Amino acid sequence: MNDEHARQWREPSIKPSWQPVPRLDGPISGSAAAERVAPQTYALARIAAQVWATCGAFEWLALGYLAATSALIIIFAENLSHPLQLLATNALVVCIVLTLCFVQARSNARKEVYGSSFASGWWHFWRHWYPHLFFLFCFEELAYLMTLVTPQWQDAKLIAFDYWLTGVHPSVWLEQFATPFRNDAMQLVYFTYFTYLLIVGLILYLRKDWRGYWSVMTYSMAGYMIGYFIAMFFPIESPWFAMAGWWKAPLHGGPFTAMMSFIEHYGRVRGAAFPSAHITGATAALWGAWRFRRWLFWTLLPLYLGMCFSTIWGRYHYCADVLAGIVTGTLGYLIGRWIMNRNGAMTTASSRAS
Numbered sequence: 145m146n147d148e149h150a151r152q153w154r155e156p157s158i159k160p161s162w163q164p165v166p167r168l169d170g171p172i173s174g175s176a177a178a179e180r181v182a183p184q185t186y187a188l189a190r191i192a193a194q195v196w197a198t199c200g201a202f203e204w205l206a207l208g209y210l211a212a213t214s215a216l217i218i219i220f221a222e223n224l225s226h227p228l229q230l231l232a233t234n235a236l237v238v239c240i241v242l243t244l245c246f247v248q249a250r251s252n253a254r255k256e257v258y259g260s261s262f263a264s265g266w267w268h269f270w271r272h273w274y275p276h277l278f279f280l281f282c283f284e285e286l287a288y289l290m291t292l293v294t295p296q297w298q299d300a301k302l303i304a305f306d307y308w309l310t311g312v313h314p315s316v317w318l319e320q321f322a323t324p325f326r327n328d329a330m331q332l333v334y335f336t337y338f339t340y341l342l343i344v345g346l347i348l349y350l351r352k353d354w355r356g357y358w359s360v361m362t363y364s365m366a367g368y369m370i371g372y373f374i375a376m377f378f379p380i381e382s383p384w385f386a387m388a389g390w391w392k393a394p395l396h397g398g399p400f401t402a403m404m405s406f407i408e409h410y411g412r413v414r415g416a417a418f419p420s421a422h423i424t425g426a427t428a429a430l431w432g433a434w435r436f437r438r439w440l441f442w443t444l445l446p447l448y449l450g451m452c453f454s455t456i457w458g459r460y461h462y463c464a465d466v467l468a469g470i471v472t473g474t475l476g477y478l479i480g481r482w483i484m485n486r487n488g489a490m491t492t493a494s495s496r497a498s
Contacts, residue, residue, distance in 0.1 A: 194246070195242050195245070195246045197249075197488075198245040198246050198248070198249040199242070199245050199491070200358060200488070200489055200490055200491040201358065201362045201480075201483045201484050201486065201489035201490070202275060202358055202361045202362050202365055203241060203245060204483065205362060205365040205366055205369060205483070206241065206275070206278055206365055207238060207241065207242075208369075209282065209365070209369050209372075210234045210237060210238055213234065213285075213289065214230075214231055214234045214235075216289075216292060216376065217230050217231055217234075217289075217292070218231070220292050220293055223291060223293070223295060224288065224289075224292065225288075226288075230285070230288060230289075233285070237278075237281060241274070241278070244267075244270060244271060244274060245271065245491070247267055248267040248268060248270070248271035249491070251263055251264045251267040251268070252264065252267075252268070271491075272349060272357065273345075273349075275361045275364075275365070276341065276342070276345075279341075279364065279365075279368060279425070282368060282372060283368075283416065283421060286375060286376075286415070286416045287414060287415065289372075289376050290375065290376070290379045290414065290415035290416065291379055291415075292376050293376050293377045294376075294377060294378065294379055296379075297379055297380065297381050297386065297415075298378055298379060298380055298418075299380055299381050299382075299383075299385075299386035299387075300386075302380060302418060302462045302464045302465070303386070303387070303462070305462070305463075305464050306462050306463045306464060309463055309464075310463065313387070313390070314456050314462075314463055315383050315387065315390075315391075315456055315457070315459045316387070316390050316391060318456065318457055319391050319393075324396050324397045324398060324401075325397075325398075327395045327396060327397035327401050327457075328397035328398040328399070328400045328401050329400075330450075330453075330454040330457045330458055331395075331397060331400040331401045331403070331404045331454070331458060332400040333447060333450040333451050333453075333454045334404065334422075334451055334454035334455060334457075334458050334460070335400060335403070335404060336447045336450075336451055337422040337425065337426055337451055340425070340429040340430065340444060340448070341360070341364060341425060341426075341428075341429040343444070344360055344429045344432050344433050344436075344437070344440060344444075345357060345360060345361070345429075347437060347440060348360065348432075348436060348437070353436060354490070355484070355490060356432070356435075356436035356437075358484070358489075358490060358491070359432060359435070359436070359480065359481070359484050360428070360429060360432030360436070362480040362483055362489075363428040363429075363431060363432055363476050363477045363480035363481070364425055364428040364429060364432075364476065364480075365480070366428075366475070366476035366477075366479040366480045366483070367424045367425065367427065367428040367472050367473045367474075367475065367476020367477070367480075368421065368424060368425065368428075368476070369476075370419075370424075370472045370475055370476060370479075371419045371421055371424045371468075371469070371472045372416070372421075374419060374468070375416045375417075375418060375419075378418060379415050380415065380416075380417040380418035380462075380465070381414060381415055381417060382415075382417035382459075382460055382462075382465075383459045383460070383461070383462060384459050384460055385414060387459070391459070395458065395459070404458070417460070417461055417462070417465050418462070418464060418465045418468055419465055419468030419469040419472045420455060420460075420461045420465040420466055420468070420469035421469070422451065422455060422460075422461075422469065423451075423452060423461075423465070423466050423468075423469025423473060424472045424473040424476065425473070426448055426451060426469075426473070427448075427469060427470050427472075427473025427474060427476075427477075428473045428476045428477055428480070429444075430444055430445070430473075431474065431477035432477070435481075452466050452470075
């Protein structure tokens with residue numbers, strides 16, 4: 145009996161009153177690390193999903209284009225002088241686009257609660273009109289990507305194609321009809337390229353036809369993407385450079401000729417002639433007018449046809465460039481229509497406004 149009581153008294157004293165803790169310099173268990181990292185990963189994923197949800201069909205194409213060009217820059221970096229700068233620029237543009245989409249969505253949410261304000265109107269405007277600046281950025285960036293994949297210009301092939309197609313060198317043959325008045329008229333018609341998307345977009349924007357507006361922007365983005373990728377793999381300088389010296393004299397004219405000479409001197413991209421970005425963009429915009437404002441299509445059609453002709457008269461493009469631009473612009477329209485039928489193609493703010 146006494147031995148049993150003694151054993152019961154000694155047993156509790158053997159158990160420690162504290163629990164051992166893991167060494168601070170030892171490895172942390174996998175479950176503990178997962179518990180610590182999981183909330184951060186989940187928060188970042190949630191934020192990324194929220195930002196992406198504010199993007200629509202146009203952003204799908206625009207950001208996809210920047211991702212694809214960035215991949216090409218990495219793959220063919222040895223053909224570029226400053227690949228890291230181009231990658232950094234693309235990354236900056238992606239951040240700007242995503243920030244603009246997210247901020248405008250937040251601003252629209254506040255507008256539904258507190259009503260309209262200057263800030264909501266400001267962000268709404270830039271959310272809808274930044275694509276025009278994006279197109280300009282992509283075109284100017286293309287100057288650095290012209291020989292990204294194929295280092296040699298391919299103009300000789302298009303010069304031969306034009307001669308096979310027409311029996312002459314079109315821009316050289318047209319020189320016999322040049323006069324200062326005709327030159328100025330052709331330069332004016334050529335300048336109308338800059339207005340097609342602005343006019344179609346402005347009318348749809350003022351009418352608050354958001355689906356129509358974003359459809360036209362998406363058509364244009366799809367067409368430009370196709371054309372720009374072709375230009376990277378098949379670089380064409382244009383007759384302005386490749387056929388310099390073939391003409392007897394430069395084109396002389398009035399104020400519109402002088403204006404286009406100024407634009408060509410300070411804003412021209414050497415290359416990106418095939419397919420013609422002018423024709424591609426104008427064709428996509430014209431298809432948008434056909435679909436959403438038929439009367440506007442018939443109004444712009446004569447100017448469009450004149451603009452196609454003026455690109456050859458002004459020695460900016462080959463006939464092949466014009467034909468390819470019509471094809472790429474039409475493909476952009478068809479692809480854009482298909483994308484606009486996908487779920488989430490419309491931005492949250494615009495779909496509610498519709």
